[in-house]
Amino acid sequence: MDLTASIRACDWCSHRFLPRNVGGHPQRFCTPVCRRLWLAVLAKRRKQVRLLAVLIKQTPEPRRSQFVAYRRSVEEVIASLEQQRRAARVSS
């Protein structure tokens, strides 16, 4: 079996990984951290994003610095969403 054919890019960080060969939904994220970051953005939950800091601390380098960068981008997305919401409230 050609394993390179099954390698895919993580939907969150584009890191290439080999999905687990399990039934059901195809694996979209390289790690649970990436999955949680994605869900945090979807849910726009600041609290969830803060919890990720704990996960990041447990992650060994070099992936840790990558995760720190993702977290920063998550926070930027959330901040801009909140800004939009505030702007909408002011204009209505």
Ligand SMILES: [Zn+2]
């Ligand atoms: Zn990833």
